[in-house]
Amino acid sequence: MADQLQPPLTRIQQKNRDRILKGALSVFSTSGFRGATIDQIAEAAGLSKPNVLYYFASKDDIHKSLLTTLLDMWLAPMIRINPEGEPLEEVMAYVRAKLEMSRRFPRESRLFAYEILQGAPHLTEILGGGLRDIVDRAATILQGWMDQGRLSPVDPHHLIFSIWALTQHYADFDVQVRAVLGPGHDPFVEAGPFLDNLYRTMLHV
């Protein structure tokens, strides 16, 4: 389990690995793992297929690398919940951060959605491990606030699920949302006040 002493990446390695991951994010997030081909990734990255496989051992390797790299970014807002802060504002800040991430990084959201739908074959250990710890920490903080009467009491885990569901929905189901709303709408802009109102009314003591 000790970290391998990796030789530092060369300039070219840095650049090309980056291009591959960027291209792969684009392809995986639109077609899913099975639907994506190394050829597509190579083209999106502007490299030849064998060259892609020079930097990553396999398609699986690219996918796993993407997921683990992005997971940190994805969970960051939850870690930033501050137990010393004002309860309602902390929750609202998390909701806003999560919605903003869905707006700015919809491909990342879809990448995770595909992975979870599939049964999370590449994330099983993380799901029951690190993720659960992070969520439990947040749930404990929320529960504490509720016990102090500073937040309306609800199940903290399901509160967190609701935030995930409501914010990621706008990224993952983007086409459906836009098809139903029709042109002239910005789903993310409209969702802001809606979610704000929803969580304020539900959690206000």
Added chain:
Amino acid sequence: MADQLQPPLTRIQQKNRDRILKGALSVFSTSGFRGATIDQIAEAAGLSKPNVLYYFASKDDIHKSLLTTLLDMWLAPMIRINPEGEPLEEVMAYVRAKLEMSRRFPRESRLFAYEILQGAPHLTEILGGGLRDIVDRAATILQGWMDQGRLSPVDPHHLIFSIWALTQHYADFDVQVRAVLGPGHDPFVEAGPFLDNLYRTMLHV
């Protein structure tokens, strides 16, 4: 656009088409369209691959058939919203029906999730057509109730999105929800009161 006069299905056709669709639902909902193979579907249906292709022209055909067949069932609860009913109870009944569908038909939920994630290649005309009409009708009813002061005013479209997101999340992200909650939890059972409380507090005048 006129309906073709189809010869009635024989007993065997009825049975085998049914088995294929059942098997395909299972396979598509766990692997997505591209991840599913006709061989897997055939095995799940207990038929040989050529026999599957005797009943359906192509893999695409099976998939499209599944989606259109299931879409009606999926939208049924929304159509049942009754403008003459008691507003809050109508909404709560819809929420409960949708959660119950996620619980009983998680595979159907995931099938749609995959399709939307993919950009809904097989549902584009339905999304902007029939679905939009159904949603708009429901949104109009909700808006009417809000205008009458019988429901707290919120954006009706986003209210509907929120119900979809919150209920389908438990089916689509099942592994994640269970991994976070740990053993000894029934997410669907816990979600019931949570959603009940959420919508009552948000919509109660």
Added chain:
DNA sequence: CGTGATCCTGACCATTTGGTCAACAAAGGA
């Protein structure tokens, strides 16, 4: 029964796709 329609399958095909490899090109340090 008989016979036409329906049903079923082993064998096969073309294409796609993940991945390999030998050989060649470019960097880069001494």
Added chain:
DNA sequence: TCCTTTGTTGACCAAATGGTCAGGATCACG
């Protein structure tokens, strides 16, 4: 400059996969 390391690719392979087809089995019905 030379030579080792690093980077790149065309050609290739084996497996998987969507789909076809000729022919055989079974069914329904007069």
